[in-house]
Amino acid sequence: MTEYAEEFEEEEFSGPSKSQIKRDKLALQALAERLALMPRRELERLNLSAATWIAIDETPRIKDQRARGRHWKRIANLLEREDMDAVHALIDDSGTHEREQIAQHHAIERWREQLMNEGDAALADFIAQYPHVERQPLRTLIRAAQRDAERGKPDAPRKLFRLLRETLETLE
Known part of the structure; x- marks a missing residue:
């Protein structure tokens, strides 16, 4: 060598x-x-x-x-x-919180689509899962969202989304 x-x-x-x-x-x-x-x-x-x-x-x-x-x-x-341990913990918490928000958003979207497409059957399921919701105002908003969706207007579907979001947030 x-x-x-x-x-x-x-x-x-x-x-x-x-x-x-x-x-x-x-x-x-x-x-x-x-x-x-x-x-x-x-x-x-x-x-x-x-x-x-x-x-x-x-x-x-x-x-x-x-x-x-x-x-x-x-x-x-x-x-x-x-202190990198604290930094990594903050990043992990932030990522977890972000994923939870995204999951909640998707759940609200699914409920809105289901309520608009299936009508009273989906409304009964929603009321069974969230009994504190007032049935009549929600039903009126669903009907308006269905009409606006057919006409291509976004107003009532947005209002329905907001109502669903508020409903789910009150449970947390």
């Missing part, structure tokens, strides 16, 4: 590869972008440093795409010094 090969064999692996470090940095930049675009009231649950808050507050004024990329890198570097 050559002297160089012997020297190379003797060295031990002492940490992540350059590729792994780069992947970690890119993941942290994506996390920084996601955090910077979250509502401030959610971010206030984190104990972020003043420098991180300043960087996050600067985000809306940066319009250029290349500058935004550098800005995400800056926030990512600042985040490395923060």
Whole structure:
């Protein structure tokens, strides 16, 4: 063996590869972008440093795409010094909450379509599941939504959606 090969064999692996470090940095930049675009009231649950808050507050004024990329890198570097467990917990909670909202929206859409298409049969099912709803106003709104849907008007179907949303939200 050559002297160089012997020297190379003797060295031990002492940490992540350059590729792994780069992947970690890119993941942290994506996390920084996601955090910077979250509502401030959610971010206030984190104990972020003043420098991180300043960087996050600067985000809306940066319009250029290349500058935004550098800005995400800056926030990512600042985040490395923060409590990452709290940051990941916030992101997980946010994702869970978002999925719940989407699921609720889809449930409301399904009820609206079912009520508009099936009429009184679906209304009976809805009343059985949500007995606190007043039957007559809901029935009137369903009829109006059916008429407006035939005419291509969105007003009554939107009102029906709002009523269904309010009904489901009162149960939570």
